[in-house]
Amino acid sequence: MNRYELFGLKVLSEVVMECYHADFEEPDVRIVHGSLVASDLIDRPEGWIRVSDQQFWIHVPSLGHMVAENGNKITLCLTEQYSESDLKLYLKGSLFAFILVQRGEFPLHGSAVAKNGRSFLLVGDSGAGKSTLAAGFVEAGYKIVTDDVSRVTSADQMFRVWPSYPAQKLWPDAAEKLGIDLDRSDRVMTALDKYYHRGVDRYETNSANIDAVIELVPCEVQSPQKQRLATREALQVLIRNTYRVGYIRMERSRTEHFQFVSALVAAVPVYRVQRPIGLNTVADQIRLIEAALSEV
Amino acid sequence: MRNVTLDDVLACNGGVHQADISDEKGLLNIETGRYYVIDKIGSQLWAYAETGMDIRSIVAVITEHYQSETHGELERDVLAFFQELVDKQLMTVR
Numbered sequence: 001m002n003r004y005e006l007f008g009l010k011v012l013s014e015v016v017m018e019c020y021h022a023d024f025e026e027p028d029v030r031i032v033h034g035s036l037v038a039s040d041l042i043d044r045p046e047g048w049i050r051v052s053d054q055q056f057w058i059h060v061p062s063l064g065h066m067v068a069e070n071g072n073k074i075t076l077c078l079t080e081q082y083s084e085s086d087l088k089l090y091l092k093g094s095l096f097a098f099i100l101v102q103r104g105e106f107p108l109h110g111s112a113v114a115k116n117g118r119s120f121l122l123v124g125d126s127g128a129g130k131s132t133l134a135a136g137f138v139e140a141g142y143k144i145v146t147d148d149v150s151r152v153t154s155a156d157q158m159f160r161v162w163p164s165y166p167a168q169k170l171w172p173d174a175a176e177k178l179g180i181d182l183d184r185s186d187r188v189m190t191a192l193d194k195y196y197h198r199g200v201d202r203y204e205t206n207s208a209n210i211d212a213v214i215e216l217v218p219c220e221v222q223s224p225q226k227q228r229l230a231t232r233e234a235l236q237v238l239i240r241n242t243y244r245v246g247y248i249r250m251e252r253s254r255t256e257h258f259q260f261v262s263a264l265v266a267a268v269p270v271y272r273v274q275r276p277i278g279l280n281t282v283a284d285q286i287r288l289i290e291a292a293l294s295e296v
Numbered sequence: 297m298r299n300v301t302l303d304d305v306l307a308c309n310g311g312v313h314q315a316d317i318s319d320e321k322g323l324l325n326i327e328t329g330r331y332y333v334i335d336k337i338g339s340q341l342w343a344y345a346e347t348g349m350d351i352r353s354i355v356a357v358i359t360e361h362y363q364s365e366t367h368g369e370l371e372r373d374v375l376a377f378f379q380e381l382v383d384k385q386l387m388t389v390r
Contacts, residue, residue: 231320232333239331255313258324258331262315265322 003027006096007151008162008207015076017088018198019165020205029072029099031091036065036077051247056098062086062190068095071102083190092165097149097243101253106260107243108152111168112145112161112208113137119208120289121150121161123241124216129275129282131170133216135180135197136282143204144168149243152210154260157267159210166203167196212269213238214289219274224281226273226288228295234270235261298389300379302352302371306345306387323386332386341377345387351378 004011005022012027050057056068063086064078074095078087100107110123111134120137122130134144146164153160171194175182180197188194215229215237229237238261239245248257271292275281300306308314315322321339323332334342344354355367355374362370381387 231317231322235317235322235331235333254326254329255324258313258322259315262317262322266317 006092007100007146007149007164008153009099015087015091017091017165018167019092020163029074029096031074031076034075034077036067036075051098054102056095056102058090058094060086060090063090066090066095068098068102071099071104074099085187086189089189093148094244100149100151101243101247104256105151105153106248106257108150108238109148109241109243110150111147112150112210113142114145114204114208115140115142117209118211118293119145119161120293121152121210121213122216123213123237128216128218130216131168133282133285135168135170135175136286138202140283140286144202145204145208152264154263154267157263159264159268160207161210162207163203163205166200167198168202169194170197210268211293212271212289213264215241215270215272216285217272217274218277221274221276224273224275224285224288226271226292228292229270229272231265233272234265237270237272238264298382300351300375300382300389302355302375303350304378305348305350305390306378306382307390308342308346309385309388312386325385328385330384332384338377341374342381342387345378351375 002013002016003022003024004013004017004019006019009028010022010024011019011029011031013031014033015031045061047060054070057065059065062083064076064082066074066076068074074091097107108121108123110121111130112119112121113134122133124130131147134147138144145161147168149164151162153162169188170180170182172182175197182195182197184195186196188196242257242261248254273285273288275285311326313324313326317333319336319339321334321342323334341354344357351374355371359367359370378387382389
């Protein structure tokens with residue numbers, strides 16, 4: 001049995017996950033092997049997802065069937081030849097994100113970096129350049145709090161982001177631009193040309209207070225541009241970047257989500273940074289973002 | 297759609313949830329699934345409406361703050377604001 005701390009939650013897992021080790025008596029979340037029974041559990045070559053009030057079912061052909069339920073348990077019914085790397089990806093990504101949703105939270109889709117107690121949340125569409133920018137921040141002395149799923153919680157109108165695990169997923173060309181040597185044997189997913197980059201000193205193990213949300217947008221601009229977003233646009237950005245926001249359907253969840261993003265926008269400035277397509281301007285983007293923080 | 301008049305008293309629609317965002321207001325219409333933000337001035341007008349004042353009284357109260365506008369212009373702007381809220385099903389006439 002493995003004991004981990006993931007996003008500030010205590011996890012007791014029958015499966016090895018590359019996460020921070022922890023000591024505790026009672027877990028918040030259990031991950032177990034089991035057999036799953038459902039009348040309509042079928043295999044489809046493309047996989048499927050089913051979301052109900054307290055259950056998130058996912059079928060991935062290279063893995064088998066998995067279900068996250070009640071915010072405290074993940075049951076795995078895996079095929080014989082399951083892919084370990086695919087399993088870890090889903091466990092630490094979608095499955096855990098849904099555990100957070102079941103616990104009443106609204107994780108955001110994005111990375112977070114921190115230095116000297118100040119942190120930024122980096123959001124944007126896939127391919128916007130978030131992971132590349134996060135790696136660039138590390139070269140500038142920051143640490144990565146989380147790479148993909150951002151667990152954001154609030155207390156007293158302050159918002160904090162929680163540490164995930166000490167690895168970041170990078171595309172080979174992004175790694176090359178940043179001068180990072182990738183271990184090509186450490187693939188994120190069998191079907192994807194993306195690799196894990198590890199290195200414990202690059203990662204922040206404590207939760208951090210969020211100072212700004214940065215939306216990264218690739219654009220036809222000559223050089224990076226930044227703009228502080230007005231309330232309406234800021235709300236849209238946070239809604240758009242809520243993890244699997246399309247699945248928040250029930251009325252209670254929609255209003256709670258609304259209250260959450262509204263409070264976040266009221267407390268934390270949101271900036272849009274437009275970055276030129278096809279150019280490496282990570283250093284300039286970082287300069288712009290740091291300058292924004294001194295305006296706050 | 298119903299036309300809003302100065303005698304009308306408006307109330308927040310049942311399926312609408314509010315969130316205060318600094319001096320602005322976020323609104324979620326559960327039925328349509330749409331989000332809106334009203335600015336500082338709009339939020340003040342909304343707050344007056346929720347106390348049960350009719351639109352004529354609201355115009356009278358805010359007249360002091362907007363001395364650059366004529367009374368006619370102010371009435372027209374406030375009516376237009378509340379008309380839009382009714383059209384978007386955020387408020388209804390009581």
